[in-house]
């Protein structure tokens with residue numbers, strides 16, 4: 368479903384990072400670990416097309432990312448990839464439910480209120496649907512980030528440090544939700560994290 372070969376990336380200041388080769392099959396889960404500064408976030412941005420790759424090969428569901436223009440990459444990401452960030456940013460001028468609808472619109476060009484509501488319910492924040500995103504706790508924001516990442520039914524979910532800022536109980540719950548929802552939606556899951564608590568949860572690991 369995803370394979371990475373001979374990948375490296377150079378920032379303009381000359382910092383160059385080389386990544387190990389790896390692959391992941393459909394519906395599998397992979398943890399990418401590494402100390403601070405080893406390139407975890409850079410790799411995630413390359414996999415999601417937020418950074419244009421310069422060298423090597425990234426193939427996702429048969430598409431070679433290096434062959435796509437920035438515009439095509441944006442479209443590809445919207446259709447295929449759900450992103451969960453450590454400190455997710457939402458549109459605070461619209462409510463929780465509308466944030467999910469915006470993600471649906473970006474992903475597949477239309478809104479489905481029933482699906483959006485079900486997703487919030489599954490993630491245990493259905494009662495927050497009409498609230499402003501500013502009124503959510505840290506754990507609730509992470510759950511909304513997962514709901515938003517899944518809103519357009521992506522084939523690949525990429526999560527950047529989704530649990531690092533959470534206490535043990537919330538970290539466990541957020542991870543379980545991420546896993547459960549990925550399985551339920553038939554999505555492949557890649558988590559990038561230095562959070563030691565996650566290591567025992569994954570069979571497949573890549574160390575940077």
Ligand SMILES: Nc1ncnc2c1ncn2[C@@H]1O[C@H](COP(=O)(O)OP(=O)(O)OP(=O)(O)O)[C@@H](O)[C@H]1O
Nearest residue numbers: 378379380382401402403404405406407408409410
């Ligand atoms: N915009 C940038 N310009 C130049 N160098 C950068 C830039 N972003 C990151 N780097 C460098 O690239 C390397 C990898 O950074 P990256 O953020 O990918 O690491 P990380 O493993 O995610 O770190 P952390 O766990 O601390 O978030 C580091 O040496 C960093 O200083």
